[in-house]
Amino acid sequence: MTISTKHSTRRPLQTANTTAEQARARNNVLRERFPPRTVEEWWPATAGSAEEVLHRLTALPFLPAANATRAGRRRGVAKLLRWLSSLPGDTWQQRWKASGAEQIPGAGWTDLPQRFLRQSGLAPSYERTDLTSGLLMLVCGDVIRPDLAWMLTRTHKHLAPTMAEARDPEGFARLTQLAESGPTSARGEATIAATRIAMLLACKGGLIADVTVGDCVELVDTLRRVHVRGGQRKVDFYLRLRALGIFPEDAPAMIRAFGLAAGRLSIEELVDRYPIRSRMVRDLIVDYLRERQPSLDYTSLDSVSRTLAGLFWTRVEALSPGIDTLRLSPALARAWKADIATKKRSTAGQDGTVVEVTSPRLNMKDELIRVRAFYLDLAHWAAEEPARWAPWVVPCPISDEEISKAKDRKHRKARMDQRTRERLPVLPVLTSTVDRRRRAAAELLAAAERTRPGELIPDTDGALRRAVAPKAAGHLIWAEETSTGRRRNLTYEETEAFWAFAAIEVLRLTGIRNEELLELTHHSITEYRLPTSGEVVPLLQVAPSKTDSERLLLVSPELADILSAIIRRLRGPSGAIPLVTSYDCHERVWNPPMPLLFQRDIGTEHRAFTPTALRKLLINTLAVTGLTDTAGEPLIFSPHDFRRIFVTDAIMNGLPPHIAQVICGHKSLDTTMGYKAIYTTEAIEAHRAFITRRRATRPSEEYRTPTEEEWDAFLAHFEKRKVSIGTCARAFSSPCVHEHACVRCSLLRPDPAQRGRLEEIRDNLIARIAEAEREGWLGEVEGLRVSLAGAEDKLAQLDRASRSTAIDLGMPRPAAARNQEVERSAALGRSEGGQQ
Structure with a gap:
């Protein structure tokens, strides 16, 4: 890179x-x-006279050791004081502000005093150098504050x-x-x-x-x-x-804390982000959020406030100005739902113009669920506090059918399973690539460190040269490509390659979540001594995350190697891992300093990895592998993909699902099984294993070699399947449920060659029904109609089969041959017309 x-x-x-x-x-x-x-407008040092200032700035501690520097500073202070004395103001600070020098960036400000000094007839020798030295003394002497x-x-x-x-x-x-x-x-x-x-x-x-x-x-x-x-x-x-x-x-x-998000906002500030006109509804939403605040974390509270105040009521007021009741008319409810079904964003077109793009809102049902919960909570609370909540109880404009997510969950499960099926087979390629990339980057950096600036780096076939970078930070090693002249930060490349390798390995070997990975500390590595053998087993303690439940994971030898490499890399001269303060972007709080395992050096500061930095590591690493999906697009791994792969691979290799549930920290076994992608080959093998187990438990005489009589009876069954209008498809040793009334049976497969016989049967049945109705034989009419329906169904089967057969379209011929044939047909038609 x-x-x-x-x-x-x-x-x-x-x-x-x-x-x-x-x-x-x-x-x-x-x-x-x-x-x-x-x-400040005034302080003692800026209010002194010119003689007092000059005397103070030309005495200790303002006297440098070099005589030339001392003389230049004295001349500069005198010239600046003379220039500033000509400007209006009671203090040197006021005169400095009135000069307009701060309106000229850089060193161009010296033109102002130079112009004054030339007009005054003073010698211009050393003026620019003297003026900058004089300004330095005035600033350090606190005479002026620029x-x-x-x-x-x-x-x-x-x-x-x-x-x-x-x-x-x-x-x-x-x-x-x-x-x-x-x-x-x-x-x-x-x-x-x-x-x-x-x-x-x-x-x-x-x-x-x-x-x-x-x-x-x-x-x-x-x-x-x-x-x-x-x-x-x-x-x-x-x-x-x-x-x-x-x-x-x-x-x-x-100091980054002052430039990040605005931290936690109060409930009033969360709601007032949106221009709600109705004060009563605004206060209702505030009271509702305050009532729910004890049971919600900050992220959930923020989401509910965005939905109710922004996506719900602000949109409703835009559609119906002046509304102050939660009772929405059916037309207004439909208009609001149609409004939030899509979202709009502005983007730059190819010609640079701003284009508004509309796309469906994928989480629309989640938004509807929050609004429906708002209505239902008010109705429930009104039973306990009618004076406070009952005036707002109205029918909810959202029905149960509108928030049903059964189909959405199935579609999401299918998408996630497809992601897992695409990524699990290529996981070995990814892990081997990141390991080779890490080793290559480390070897290249080590070779560059042993190379003098300006010389070619060994083992690069002359492609890289150690760059001469006198202004670069001392801990950075730069290289230069000999063919293009581009510079490469080898220190950064090695750092990125190592942390990409460490993150991928820890994610795939533990199945932990993204935020859990970033919260791993040196204290997370603990040990457990088996009470029977006394053997020490390393464990990884995962801090509470999504489910607020702490859990312990067994550290495999591969994972132990990765963790030890991380610790060796982070240890400082004292042997301790630096303490890092991380920012929780979900809860909007700064965590206390902790010895985080995933941290990096930026300048002299130790910073914790962020979710964005982790995603960039994965993207850059996958770009190196060249892996693609089924559509030929670059394959993208998210941190959560490794969690799904971990669950699928563990259960496929025999880990009981309830153990996988504990390892992953899921509250429900259904969640764990939802992570597992089912493969077709796995279903086939499981079915074969089931048959094998069933054969082992069934009586052995059921699987003996058949006798001659049994075999003849089996073959005779197939000989008796042929009937006048087709073939009977009933199973072996099963009776005929229709007592050989084949035209009624759904198992009959009609023969196309017997279509005429079926038509005769149908016509005969129609005539017999007419005769029975004429003679009053009503007991036979119902049975004849059942047989007629069966005959018509068999004829319909033949019609469908005939329409699905292939049609011979002939071989394509050149256009010239087709034109000649058309002309011959036309000529033949004219001749036949003349004969007539």
Whole structure:
């Protein structure tokens, strides 16, 4: 896989407002709890006179060791103070804001003071260099506090060292000590983090100990506005500040918590996401959700609120404005059901225009079930609290037939079984491919590490060269393809190959769910000593997930190898697995730090794998295998496919279904059997085994060799099956239930050659019925009509058989031959007409 290097690009400052508003709208709960420091209008350092400022910034601790640097800074401070003195304002901060320098990104701001100095008749020597040095001193001396977004448009090579000397030597010394205790490869990230922290001091004032969580959030939001990319280096400074212990204990473990979903919303916030006009119905839905909240998890509560407030009542109000009762007319109910039967989404067409696409709503019955439960719950609660719920009790507009899912469950079972049948045979190919890919990636990375930058990597046939990447992170190994010049991140490729191998192996060997895999920790591996032999058996403890039930799985030797490889990879220098804080995307909460087995390094941060990252691993791995489905499309594995394959393979190999139920953590045996895909060959073998068992339990004389008399009687039966109008198909040794009235029997197979005889029988029966009715023989009429119906049925069978026979259409001939034949037929017709 080819990985391109990341780079940072900047957006114009004037276009950043919409992005900032979107960023502020995310996770308002945490942002309100941790606000940034407000921008002060006045502080002592910015209110001093020009002489006081110049004297302070040209004395200790603002004096560098080099005389040239000291002179340049002194000139720069004097020139900037002279320029700012010409601008309106009572403080240097007000004059700086009035200058308009922050409207010019990058280093272009120096044109403003340069123009002033030239107009004043001052010598232009070293002006640009002096001005940037002077600005550095004014910022580090807390004389001015520039805007954060403007600061991010410039490079700040000397900001952190100067800030460490002049503003907070103790705080930056602690940062340096923290960086030295980490890996050597992370020194580059430590330098960038120190610059980010120094930027906060420059724009907000104070020391490192004064930096708040909200300041860091504001910096990250501004980074997202100004820079398109930046990766982990954007947020590494937050981890270092948190490690210094300057944040409160309830501060999030990582700053990504401020940029993820909005966390848990209250019931009122869940409902108010939708524009419900009727206040009474809105309050009813809120009360209903609050009543059900103790029995629902957050995900279910969110789903019910989306259905009732968004998909149900908001749509009903759109169809019938002003409605304030749950009693829907039949026409309104039909219109609402038709409205939610499809869903619309906007997508870009081939010409770039926005196209609205309509597709059926696959979970429509689930939505109807929630609405029906809403009506039925109100009716049930009204018996207990009539004053509160009885005014809302009305007939439910959804019937039982509309929410029947028997057919849907059968179709889903058929689809899932087909997925399992397609994927189980190719599972060995997948596992062998991921293992080879992991080994190849590890060998290539090891060979590249032993190769000097710029030289060809051994055992690659000259296709790869160790890339020279001086700006890359120290822990990354890059290679360059000699034919195309493209760069490949070999470290990333090896990491992806290993974790894809580990995830697939653990999923297929345990049958656990996706979320259970991501929640496995080092503490999940336990042991059990057999009381009889004293043998130690390794077990894997699966945390409660979907069914809220904990269970233990036996660790096979293959699984033990995988788990040990994961643990060896994750162990740090101290021998412990790093503690990682993961985010539960379903419950919208952050889990406490745990030694998760499925975690990875991104920069200097240890992050837990997410469901999205796991799906990407599977997609990239399957792309390498080249496997396809029956339609020729690339074969896709979901994490749950391995669970179905595990159940099917286990039961087919003799594991009792009730044991498979316990292993999988299912509450019902029907669920376990629903995971099992039934194969045709398996049914045949099971039937043959049943016959063998039955023969073993039946009396042996029933399976003896037949006598001559028995064999002759058996053959005579087939000789007696031929009758006048066809063949009798009754079983051997069975009596004729129609007492040889064959025309009435359903087992008679009529002979097409005897059609005339059947027609004679039918005509004779019609005549006999007419005669019996004429003579008054009513006792015979009913029997004759039964025989007539049988005769007509046999004639209908012959008609159907004749229509299903093949018709000879002849052999196709060339068009020229067909035209000649048509002309001959036409000429023959004319001649015959002339003769007539």
